[in-house]
Amino acid sequence: MKPFLAFVPLVAGLLVAAGSVRAAGPSATPPNIVVLLADDEGWGDLGLNGNQMVKTPNIDSIGRQGAVMDRFFVCSVCAPTRAEFLTGRYHSRGGVRGVSTGLERLNTDERTIADAFKAGGYATGAFGKWHNGSQWPYHPNARGFEEYYGFTSGHWAEYFNSLVEHNGTPVRGSGYIADDLTSHALQFIEKNKAKPFFCYVPYNTPHSPWCVPDEFWNRHKDKPVPQRGNEGERENIQVTRCVLAMTENLDYNVGRVLRKLDELRLAENTIVIYFSDNGPNSTRWNGGMKGTKGSTDEGGVRSPFFIRWPGKIKPGTSVREIAGAIDLLPTLTQMAGVKRVGTKPLDGRDISPLLFGSARRWSDRQIFSHQNGNVSVRTQQYRLDREGALFDLVADPGQKMDVSAQHPEVAAKLRKAVAAWRTEVFGASAVAAAPKSKEGKKEGRAGKAAAAAMDNRPYPVGYREMPRAPLPARDGVPHGTVKRSAGAPNSSYFTSWSSPDDTMTWDIEVNETGNYLAEVYYTCPAPEVGSTLELSFNGAKVAGKITTAWDPPLNDHEDVIARSQSFMKEFKPLALGTFRLQKGRGQLALRAPQIAGKQVAEVRMVALTLQSGAKSGAGTLE
Numbered sequence: 001m002k003p004f005l006a007f008v009p010l011v012a013g014l015l016v017a018a019g020s021v022r023a024a025g026p027s028a029t030p031p032n033i034v035v036l037l038a039d040d041e042g043w044g045d046l047g048l049n050g051n052q053m054v055k056t057p058n059i060d061s062i063g064r065q066g067a068v069m070d071r072f073f074v075c076s077v078c079a080p081t082r083a084e085f086l087t088g089r090y091h092s093r094g095g096v097r098g099v100s101t102g103l104e105r106l107n108t109d110e111r112t113i114a115d116a117f118k119a120g121g122y123a124t125g126a127f128g129k130w131h132n133g134s135q136w137p138y139h140p141n142a143r144g145f146e147e148y149y150g151f152t153s154g155h156w157a158e159y160f161n162s163l164v165e166h167n168g169t170p171v172r173g174s175g176y177i178a179d180d181l182t183s184h185a186l187q188f189i190e191k192n193k194a195k196p197f198f199c200y201v202p203y204n205t206p207h208s209p210w211c212v213p214d215e216f217w218n219r220h221k222d223k224p225v226p227q228r229g230n231e232g233e234r235e236n237i238q239v240t241r242c243v244l245a246m247t248e249n250l251d252y253n254v255g256r257v258l259r260k261l262d263e264l265r266l267a268e269n270t271i272v273i274y275f276s277d278n279g280p281n282s283t284r285w286n287g288g289m290k291g292t293k294g295s296t297d298e299g300g301v302r303s304p305f306f307i308r309w310p311g312k313i314k315p316g317t318s319v320r321e322i323a324g325a326i327d328l329l330p331t332l333t334q335m336a337g338v339k340r341v342g343t344k345p346l347d348g349r350d351i352s353p354l355l356f357g358s359a360r361r362w363s364d365r366q367i368f369s370h371q372n373g374n375v376s377v378r379t380q381q382y383r384l385d386r387e388g389a390l391f392d393l394v395a396d397p398g399q400k401m402d403v404s405a406q407h408p409e410v411a412a413k414l415r416k417a418v419a420a421w422r423t424e425v426f427g428a429s430a431v432a433a434a435p436k437s438k439e440g441k442k443e444g445r446a447g448k449a450a451a452a453a454m455d456n457r458p459y460p461v462g463y464r465e466m467p468r469a470p471l472p473a474r475d476g477v478p479h480g481t482v483k484r485s486a487g488a489p490n491s492s493y494f495t496s497w498s499s500p501d502d503t504m505t506w507d508i509e510v511n512e513t514g515n516y517l518a519e520v521y522y523t524c525p526a527p528e529v530g531s532t533l534e535l536s537f538n539g540a541k542v543a544g545k546i547t548t549a550w551d552p553p554l555n556d557h558e559d560v561i562a563r564s565q566s567f568m569k570e571f572k573p574l575a576l577g578t579f580r581l582q583k584g585r586g587q588l589a590l591r592a593p594q595i596a597g598k599q600v601a602e603v604r605m606v607a608l609t610l611q612s613g614a615k616s617g618a619g620t621l622e
Contacts (some may be wrong), residue, residue: 004476032197032270035173039207042280042289043302054244058255066308068319073324074369076300082275086112088348099154100489105133112343113329114144120338123192127185128202136466147493155490157568159211168466182253193264206246210561213353216245217560227285235283268310275305290399296369296376319354327351384414458509467610471506481504484566497600509585514612521571522601525551529594539584544576571604
């Protein structure tokens with residue numbers, strides 16, 4: 001399919017114009033809100049956007065029965081988009097600089113969209129991949145969501161019967177993860193049908209691993225793939241088929257949500273939104289756009305966006321003005337008549353006049369995309385890429401011709417805007433130290449290293465609201481011969497622990513002086529049983545011995561395409577005992593002063609639980 005089709009209007013109907021539908025404002029009866037967020041789904045993965053290889057009638061119906069925002073922009077990776085949706089602010093302002101090792105955390109002084117709706121009398125729930133912090137007060141229950149079911153990490157290794165959590169308590173899910181998350185969202189909707197609710201369902205598919213129920217895989221495993229990505233020779237056809245199958249599973253689950261709203265007679269007063277968190281996670285058809293996940297080019301940051309609100313948004317509405325995830329907080333609070341919480345200035349704007357057709361004038365704007373030190377900026381017509389090249393996205397939607405020489409004043413204006421944005425968001429000193437290379441990979445690595453160096457936040461421990469603080473391998477640092485089980489820290493564990501000099505450390509801050517139960521989640525084969533483990537923090541120590549063998553196999557993940565990383569297995573908790581920790585910051589260190597065999601153990605996580613006067617039964621996973 002030719003690239004220009006990426007910008008053809010997607011649904012029947014005229015471009016939203018002044019007076020095309022009646023003006024609308026906050027609802028007299030507070031509307032329910034359902035936000036459905038896909039993970040790594042590209043703009044081109046849906047039928048309504050021109051994909052002829054997939055059937056997505058339920059997702060498409062949201063756009064057909066409401067509005068399609070044709071140019072809606074998110075971030076190039078997962079955690080930043082989630083932060084921008086939650087806050088209405090660029091993710092870098094809120095401390096989110098990456099997707100793992102603490103860089104994914106949203107600063108605790110940021111106020112979220114859930115804070116606003118909770119304060120406005122709404123029941124609030126989130127069901128899925130949180131990816132903005134695990135320990136209290138980063139946890140979703142501390143960010144305005146009264147109900148939470150899912151996992152707080154990013155990339156997850158288990159897609160069937162997954163180890164997740166419910167309001168901080170570890171639980172084992174049932175069935176395929178997208179189905180399971182949806183089931184819990186439906187329970188929340190049923191429970192709160194008599195009052196307004198804000199239901200956020202951040203799925204973790206079609207993110208890899210390539211795992212999907214047979215019912216959906218069998219539809220695609222031998223199916224032709226006639227629509228191809230820009231770099232067809234690099235496209236893995238089996239991956240594309242799996243993405244299509246996973247997308248159809250998402251469509252099935254979206255259908256479950258829509259049917260529940262119909263069944264409860266809530267559909268007429270419920271705003272339903274569907275979008276994705278970044279561009280496609282593989283080379284595949286995406287309307288001819290340049291870039292995939294991780295890129296700040298058009299294809300890496302343009303997301304599908306469908307919204308319906310019966311009686312308020314005219315069916316078949318197509319909005320071509322640019323917008324983004326930063327706009328959802330001001331828009332939804334305005335539509336619902338809810339006051340935002342917090343005083344920090346927003347980067348987003350209320351786009352409801354575009355949806356309602358009441359916008360008499362709409363000024364052009366600039367939307368910035370940032371990833372690993374790379375910044376691009378989008379206007380209604382142009383994109384200035386990370387290297388300073390200018391592209392006319394109306395005439396050249398595939399970003400093939402640099403027109404900065406033909407439009408030097410536009411290029412100069414946008415380069416100046418990028419420089420000013422960098423200074424405002426990161427500060428002059430950080431900008432001065434930023435990498436200057438135009439070679440993408442080098443600049444990205446340097447930017448990532450700079451982001452890590454900038455993150456000096458410890459992991460919090462010792463809050464009565466959630467006494468058990470998880471410290472997964474993802475958040476720790478291996479020393480000596482210890483290494484991670486996978487290159488990606490999310491959903492990994494520590495292995496190759498063989499020397500008394502080896503340690504694993506976590507930079508923590510104890511919020512409250514008290515007695516803490518220390519647990520280590522381990523595996524250890526029978527020949528290696530007998531090592532002594534010691535956990536220490538600022539002079540306090542607790543020790544215990546591994547006396548029970550625990551050597552489970554890697555889980556049967558039912559992958560349809562073999563994975564190369566992030567395998568997982570069951571880990572057994574070993575209670576080392578209780579020790580007294582003083583309030584303050586320091587390094588929590590795990591070592592083995594006595595080793596019984598060639599290896600000590602594999603470690604998934606350390607957990608510290610505040611004992612004195614703490615609530616019981618609370619905990620969390622990574």
